[in-house]
Amino acid sequence: MSMITITNLEQTEKLAEIAEVLRSIGWGASDILRAYYRGEAGYGNLNVQEDKKDGPVTAADLATNHYILAKLQEVFAPEEYGYLSEETHTGTDPLPQDWVWVIDPLDGTRDFIDKTGEYAIHIALTYQGRPVVALVAIPEANKIYYATKGGGTFVEDRSGEIKPSKVSQRNQIEELYLVASRTHRDERFQKLLERMPFKARNYVGSVGCKISTILEQQSDVYISLSGKSAPKDWDFAAPELILTEAGGKFTHFSGEPLIYNKGDVRQWGGLMASHGVCHQELCQLATSILADIDGLSLPKK
Structure with a gap:
């Protein structure tokens, strides 16, 4: 796929194009985590590293992070897009780019290790500090939720069925x-x-x-x-x-x-x-x- 460049937030068709890229990445990342979660051949060793400050890190975190970054950087040039990932972040200075990817390849690592099934993948594109495209994948539910600024939120299942997602209207x-x-x-x-x-x-x-x-x-x-x-x-x-x-x-x-x-x-x-x-x-x-x-x-x- 060719590189995607955005010049302004009015290019809503670009945001939709980015969401399409994210959906593919979300399913691929989900497959990696599910393979580690089940201990499939070649994915059996989690190599858990306990970090007292930020919690555990596993081979699944790192492999999924590598996959997400590689796939994003095929389409979104690092010169134009910053990458702020849990597994690679260092330092205390903000990234200089207006457009920054914010990534958690495995949110809920402890739940992943403890086999509750309640883990997720977070990928968001921010513009000047605010999110404009986002995906949350729930691998064990076989669902991905994705949204674009001003475009609504949708949920997709493994069959490819896509539905709009809306919150409840309980008012007390x-x-x-x-x-x-x-x-x-x-x-x-x-x-x-x-x-x-x-x-x-x-x-x-x-x-x-x-x-x-x-x-x-x-x-x-x-x-x-x-x-x-x-x-x-x-x-x-x-x-x-x-x-x-x-x-x-x-x-x-x-x-x-x-x-x-x-x-x-x-x-x-x-x-x-x-x-x-x-x-x-x-x-x-x-x-x-x-x-x-x-x-x-x-x-x-």
Whole structure:
């Protein structure tokens, strides 16, 4: 395939062309992860490396990352497009290009190792810090979700059937379903979740898998709250766009948008991802509860 160059965001046909490329890459990357997951011939050794700071890394992460980068760079020249990948990122300076690929070849590595099936692939193209094309692949569900800015979100299955994806319209906080991790919560975050008056909670690994449950209308809200550490750009860039193009919202509690490729790849603070209907109310409620929790935690004079 010839190189793709974009001169401005008005070239919506270019974004659709990029999404076509991503769909092919998403299925190829899914095949690699599924082969490792099943220990197929030639894919049996995960070679798990435990990193106390950023979690485990496996041969599956690295092989999938290599595949994604190679396929993207066949079409998107590194001189024009930056590449910000979990497995290759170094340094603290933002990449100089306006157009930057943000990639997580295996989101949910621990779930992959533990065989929960709740792992995903995230690939997003950002323009000046905001996502404009994105793909989230869920290999064990045999689905890929993809979106373009202003073009909506679609889900494709292995048969090639493609359907538009839309979030639920539940309009009362007490009727909403929260999706959360089984672990990864410090005491402050746990208190926040306990005080949010949701109808029920779904426990799912991988951010991509969590957001997919909102697209499938099984959940409505996902919350991130940094503590000693924080999620990274590649955790959110692709999930954000597939959610917002399906009708949802993904912001800081303040309502400010997430910005990617700032240099510091960590996304600090409170972040709210929702089906959008009660988004501002949810942000205000979370902010109020946190203020109360932090007030209660202050030492008495």
